[in-house]
Amino acid sequence: MKKQITRVLNGMPTQDGAGVNLTRAIGQPALRNLDPFLMLDEIRSDNPDDYIAGFPAHPHKGFETLSYMIQGSMEHNDSTGGHGLITSGGVQYMTAGKGIIHSETPKQDSGMLFGFQLWLNLPAKDKLQQPKYIDIPKKDIPVLKGTEDTGADATIKVIAGKFNGVGTEGPVVRSDIEAEIYDVTLNKGSLSTNIHTDKRGFIYVYHGKLEINGQVVAAKQIATLGEGEAIDLVALEESGFLLLAGLPINEPIIQYGPFVMNSMSEIDTALRDYQSGNFV
Template structure:
């Protein structure tokens, strides 16, 4: 087995989307090959309703899949196909935009006004760019949860892990999407298929992705529950960790434990022509999508 090296850690960047939703973007609208097949990852977390209530009004998507995972509050959604619904805490929606869809997402806080969720964009290969749109809405109760003897908890949203299979299926990137909580001081190793691109997103506590290449600079030592780790290796809230190639990832939880998403998928390795919420393979396809939007033919009839 080979440990995947950490090739980069970086903080998510504050930005605004939709009608003024304040969020943090871990990656997106830069180099689409960096985390192929994934294009964008947003952390929409807020305790100020004015910063999220106006939501994401009607907008188009084509050529991608969007994965929305809600931790706190709710997200009401509707689309051009007549679908409507509400995602609650712990729920997941996987939307395959395919040939084109218009939809809106309107977040609402919990009783304390808190809202927290994530959205990941996955690319579609050329052969599936114009497939029929579809939704997979999954309730929290239907997402399998595995608890290990050391207290580690893994929610298996997509893919197979520790004998459990996530409820979302038929996704182009053949992804694995895990929500992992590790107790204080516990060191844990997770297998990842070698052919996948992989990243982690830390959103609570701190953890060191150990036995990997250390960042440059002077390393300060600290003991965590009797185990020596490098402070400079510790990744905290809203940190993206990109991995190189290998078979597994090893995490050393800090004094408060750590919670993170571990996401991997098979790279598509095709050209990307990208404008806002539309991702195609060529500029000609992108221009056709824009013409379709202008002349009212963006939504394709069902066959």
């Protein structure tokens, strides 16, 4: 059975950090979250005025962030002592857990900065774990390329999961939600995959135009995925897109800015802890 395309929405232009211009696909008013995914932002500009101010030190609690850079570089620093420089093709993966303060600073003053930040929710039992951070360079992200591996004129960067059960599993592991995160370039023709019917997720097209189970999705649009398994992808022109899926956590999502908990009382605690300097 083909996986349902439940909605197709335009990404919303907005600003965050110290005035960084971006497109918000998840976390906008029309799509507050998509359990287990809380936010997806795209940053893409060759004008440094759009990004140079970056994201000065700010707190997080109760979820994880995953930053993926397609082109350009961004430096990470956090209150646990975590530090990394994400460059083209690399990933930063941070678990905020019980509380962390971090900053993200562009390490360039010209040229293209193009990447994504994803927020992944944590179940209640894991929200107060110790914060942690890992830096994953491009060389550690498996790539499926060409008809031999994928059966299509496609390149698939495997950040989490194992695309169609082929090749090496991606370096980001969230076994509780069985996360799958792929960056796909489909040059022409078609590509098929299966995502378990219990998983929810989305396809975000960042380049070109794609037909997903018969529905056309253009650049800067997100298609949300419901029940069913089979996904047939046809490139109407050379296309680049993110495909993400995971099992819903099915718990209340109470978000207050950079804090995501299960109740307002927990949000109040998070605010008091941050204001009292009790984050790591």
